[in-house]
Amino acid sequence: VRITDLGEFSLIDRLKQIVDTERSDIVVGIDDDAAVLTDHGDTLLLATVDSHVEQVHYLPYLSTPQQIGRRALVVNLSDIAAMGGYPQFALVSLALPKQTDVEWVEELYRGMQAEAGRHGVAIIGGNITSSPSGVCIDITLIGRVHRSHLLLRSGAKPGDLVLVTGHVGEAFAGLHLVFNPRLPVDPAIRTRLITRYIEPQARVAEAAAIARLQVATAMIDVSDGLSGDIGHICEKSGVGVRVWCNRLPVSSEARQVAEAMDTPFWQFALDGGDDYGLCFTAPAEAVDTIVTTVANETGTSISVIGEIVPAAEGRTLVLPDDQAIPLSTSAWQHFRVTENT
Amino acid sequence: VRITDLGEFSLIDRLKQIVDTERSDIVVGIDDDAAVLTDHGDTLLLATVDSHVEQVHYLPYLSTPQQIGRRALVVNLSDIAAMGGYPQFALVSLALPKQTDVEWVEELYRGMQAEAGRHGVAIIGGNITSSPSGVCIDITLIGRVHRSHLLLRSGAKPGDLVLVTGHVGEAFAGLHLVFNPRLPVDPAIRTRLITRYIEPQARVAEAAAIARLQVATAMIDVSDGLSGDIGHICEKSGVGVRVWCNRLPVSSEARQVAEAMDTPFWQFALDGGDDYGLCFTAPAEAVDTIVTTVANETGTSISVIGEIVPAAEGRTLVLPDDQAIPLSTSAWQHFRVTENT
Numbered sequence: 047v048r049i050t051d052l053g054e055f056s057l058i059d060r061l062k063q064i065v066d067t068e069r070s071d072i073v074v075g076i077d078d079d080a081a082v083l084t085d086h087g088d089t090l091l092l093a094t095v096d097s098h099v100e101q102v103h104y105l106p107y108l109s110t111p112q113q114i115g116r117r118a119l120v121v122n123l124s125d126i127a128a129m130g131g132y133p134q135f136a137l138v139s140l141a142l143p144k145q146t147d148v149e150w151v152e153e154l155y156r157g158m159q160a161e162a163g164r165h166g167v168a169i170i171g172g173n174i175t176s177s178p179s180g181v182c183i184d185i186t187l188i189g190r191v192h193r194s195h196l197l198l199r200s201g202a203k204p205g206d207l208v209l210v211t212g213h214v215g216e217a218f219a220g221l222h223l224v225f226n227p228r229l230p231v232d233p234a235i236r237t238r239l240i241t242r243y244i245e246p247q248a249r250v251a252e253a254a255a256i257a258r259l260q261v262a263t264a265m266i267d268v269s270d271g272l273s274g275d276i277g278h279i280c281e282k283s284g285v286g287v288r289v290w291c292n293r294l295p296v297s298s299e300a301r302q303v304a305e306a307m308d309t310p311f312w313q314f315a316l317d318g319g320d321d322y323g324l325c326f327t328a329p330a331e332a333v334d335t336i337v338t339t340v341a342n343e344t345g346t347s348i349s350v351i352g353e354i355v356p357a358a359e360g361r362t363l364v365l366p367d368d369q370a371i372p373l374s375t376s377a378w379q380h381f382r383v384t385e386n387t
Numbered sequence: 388v389r390i391t392d393l394g395e396f397s398l399i400d401r402l403k404q405i406v407d408t409e410r411s412d413i414v415v416g417i418d419d420d421a422a423v424l425t426d427h428g429d430t431l432l433l434a435t436v437d438s439h440v441e442q443v444h445y446l447p448y449l450s451t452p453q454q455i456g457r458r459a460l461v462v463n464l465s466d467i468a469a470m471g472g473y474p475q476f477a478l479v480s481l482a483l484p485k486q487t488d489v490e491w492v493e494e495l496y497r498g499m500q501a502e503a504g505r506h507g508v509a510i511i512g513g514n515i516t517s518s519p520s521g522v523c524i525d526i527t528l529i530g531r532v533h534r535s536h537l538l539l540r541s542g543a544k545p546g547d548l549v550l551v552t553g554h555v556g557e558a559f560a561g562l563h564l565v566f567n568p569r570l571p572v573d574p575a576i577r578t579r580l581i582t583r584y585i586e587p588q589a590r591v592a593e594a595a596a597i598a599r600l601q602v603a604t605a606m607i608d609v610s611d612g613l614s615g616d617i618g619h620i621c622e623k624s625g626v627g628v629r630v631w632c633n634r635l636p637v638s639s640e641a642r643q644v645a646e647a648m649d650t651p652f653w654q655f656a657l658d659g660g661d662d663y664g665l666c667f668t669a670p671a672e673a674v675d676t677i678v679t680t681v682a683n684e685t686g687t688s689i690s691v692i693g694e695i696v697p698a699a700e701g702r703t704l705v706l707p708d709d710q711a712i713p714l715s716t717s718a719w720q721h722f723r724v725t726e727n728t
Contacts, residue, residue, distance in 0.1 A: 048486050049485065050486065054515055057492065061493065066509065071475070072511060076511065076512040081478070085427070086426070093476065093512065095514050097480050099482055102517055102519065134412070135413075137527055151398065159406050168408050170408060171416065173438050174398060175440055176440070177523070178442050179519060180520065182518070184436070
């Protein structure tokens, strides 16, 4: 069997059978945005790794090396944030073609260091090796979380509401604009959305504010596509979900791209993951507090987009005309063509 | 400037200017086998990352996927061991061509898990992405060390002796046999030396025994070539060294390969790094205790191969005929052709 036939998540499921993570010092193994390890007292250690591969995760002609470096770190910052934790240390492993310019690597590092500095992260080491083909940037991020702030994928309960930070689908719209340069979209909007794709922001401050309130029940970062990421919460929490299309926070700019592509706006929102927003669940009575606190502390808006239901009710998407269809969990899988709903 | 013109270590020196590791929670940043971070009380946290790239670090036709997985972990275990620490958690990041067989990946993981299990390490997570070309395996290893057991590259003092574990140059001889299949060497020896290259052992138990005695002054794992690794100790400790060729522990099998290749045996020992032995320094009066303890606990022999001298006396190699020449620090650099002395 080729991995392209099996898909990324099925492959991970098979590999989980091989590794042994049943240990008293492991709180959560490979089932969440980051691994959770016992530390000392009420603090837990977090560790996560993510790759940025040329042509797969970034297009070298589209971004400066500083932007590539920043983005490579952002995807990791987002994972630590989604656990309710704070990032501390990064290890950077680079595989580089021999002909790479030293200045390019220095610029890449300047981008990483700038992003690291913004979030109090120190780059503590790494590795550089030659690559027979393109660039591969692997970053491991280590952080910590107070035990009472920890947010897993597995805590959602029927009756909870589903929330997201900011707008969804903007970076995805930007990526479409890169591949479809002739789409009739206003140039200023084009630039803004492509920048959202190239320069995503990790929602570290938003995640910290949510975690500190200790009312959210589950959290994940939106990296694989919102529908797929909600699917991860459902799977780990053993629940179903109902997502309301009309409540998805899609900006007028992203709607304009969707329209130009003859695609429903909600498809952009559900398929897009490159915004690196947060998706989380909380009891209805806690929503006002969360929305107000996050807005006050970070200026970021929070939207209620759905509700958690018992697993037996499945995962559904309520279309703008009130028709309910199955929520496709078409998470971006690196070994599969993205299935569009 | 291309990185191939600058070399790996000069590139790292330039990148060190960009990152900021002056923090109270960082004991050692990117200057040693692993980063050293404050933890709690007398325990320190260790973190290191290393890559295993197809064609660069391993030849797919030479090794089974289990062997490749084991070896990818061994290079990291060796780094944590060289700090005097114990390994705990591994994160595995894989970049794989889409056509990779699932069974191949499972076998790779079985190899990693077997090696991890031997050393009490749990594989706690990772990442899988598609690679446009070959396989890249990045492993981050997290461990801990008791503060009094920590061994850096920077503690060697004039008068200390230089010691190594086991034999040196065997894996390097094995690699030569791979590339020179017609060398007139006994088939049993050929198999044994090639196996030493394919299946290196991390000296975790040996390192622990040495660290526990608290008499060694500096330690490094021999991964870049013994002369280069001794050079790292000299550089970080601000000392010179005198290495005696006649004391280098080169097995008769490796000598046989060296002879068949018309190369001095000591060149194999000094250029070879793939054995993943340990090189360390200690005061002369501590040597007997170390040798006896390590032999009793692990069965591994320890050899004195040189002495630390003041920096002003430089780094010299005493040839079998007592002639002293400069010790070439021709550490294996991924972006340079290895310079042979």
